[in-house]
Amino acid sequence: MTQPLRVFITGTAGFIGFHLARLLLDEGHTVHGYDGITDYYDVRLKQRRHALLREYPAFTATEAMLEDAAALEAATRAAQPDVIVHLAAQAGVRYSLENPRAYIDANLVGTFHVLEVARALRPRHLLMASTSSVYGANTELPFGEERKTDTPLTLYAATKKANEAMAHAYAHLHGVPTTLFRFFTVYGPWGRPDMALFKFTRGILEGTPIDIYNHGEMYRDFTYVDDLVRAIRLLIDAVPSAPSERHAASGWQPLQGDTLSPVAPWRVVNIGNSDTVRLLDFVEAIEAELGKPAIRNFLPMQSGDVPATWADCSLLKRLTGYAPQTPFREGVARFVRWYREYHGV
Incomplete structure (x- = not known):
């Protein structure tokens, strides 16, 4: 194993942060988590995730909001x-239509505070979560990182696009x-109750539409x-080089399709399964695993939603040698097993 790292993760009581922290802890790294334990969904699920992480001696945590700049600064300095892996955010595409202020506070103000502590502490690598939602009104599939992202359809997507731009400015100005x-659409055990797989499983089991x-x-x-957190773990080691380093390196050439900025040590990378699955096939996989049909309530397209997403992950493969590949039926089966165990169904 390489030298153990000290990793600071925002959002460790969340779905993805929990899984990433556990992977890093299993590898022997030290993790400090930072999470506000907000009530956007069942707080007990978040507390249970954190409780499992606290079973690792190398895990510590601060429970505070990203908007609390003093708490974040104190935690990172300690x-x-x-x-630093910044995963915490106000999530959810549809919720941004109901409570837009939450996205400004968490995703813009909170991310600004993360960038400020990174500027002060100068970690060897800052990694931040964005989303496929930034592709907005794009219709040409698959989505490659070079596609324009100027047509967001929700405030959630707009804040994530802003995060990418903010991070580029800080990387250029401060060299982090x-x-x-x-x-892309992430699913699996310990997932969020507002995500489709969780809601579909619960509805089918309860006999509700x-x-x-x-x-x-x-x-x-x-x-x-x-697959997602394995890709993040590998990207931790794929540190973007500064323009001065590239100029000094004899014969340096960029990777094909690299998004490395010409003026900053910054890049953006898709992480998806490089496949597109029809939603009804996904529902049928859940029905098959549960042995029970769904009561289907067909509705029109929701405002801010898009009919299809599909990731081009060739850059991820070139950078890390890795590409997510878990078949969706296998992933659904693992989730259903977890759901039954967690809820005692």
């Missing part, structure tokens, strides 16, 4: 991280190597959470 990764938008003509690049 942790002295080699790497920074990687943004765009998630499940809402299926665009009358079922929806396609998603479903990405299994273990």
Whole structure:
């Protein structure tokens, strides 16, 4: 194993942060988590995730909001991280239509505070979560990182696009190597109750209707959470070089399709399964695993939603040698097993 790292992760009580922290702890690294334990969804699920992480001697945590700049600064100074992974955010595309202020506070103000502590502490690598939602009104599939992202359809997407731009400015001005990764539809054990797989499983088991938008003509690049965090872990070691380093290196050439900025140690990378799955096929996989049919409530497209997503992950493969590949039926089966165990069904 390489030298153990000190990693500071925002959002460790969240779905993805929990899985990433556990992977790093299993590898022998030290992790300090930072999470506000907000009530956007069941706080007990978040507390249970943190309780499992606290079973590792190398895990410590601060429970505070990203908007609390003093708390964040104190926590990062105490942790002295080699790497910062910023995952905490106000999530959810549809919720941004109901409570837009939450996205300004968490995703813009909170991310600004993370960038400020990175500027002060100068970790060897800052990694930040973005989203496939930044592709907005793009219709040409698959989505490659070079596609324009100037047409966001929700405030959530707009704040994440802003995060990418803010991070680029800080990387240029202050030289902190920074990687943004765009998630596609992430699913798996310990997932969020507001996500489709969780809601569909619960509805089928309870015999209540499940809402299926665009009358079922929806396609998603479903990405299994273990694949996602493995990709993040590998990207930690793929540190973007500064322009001065590139100029000094004899014969340096960029990777094909690299998004490395010409003026900053900054890049953006897709993380998806490089596949697109029809939503009704996803529902049928859940039905098969549960042995029970769904009561389907077909609805029109929701405002701010898109009919299809599909990731081009060739850059991720070139940078890390890795590409997510868990088949969605296998991932659904693992989730259903976890759901039954967690809820005692």
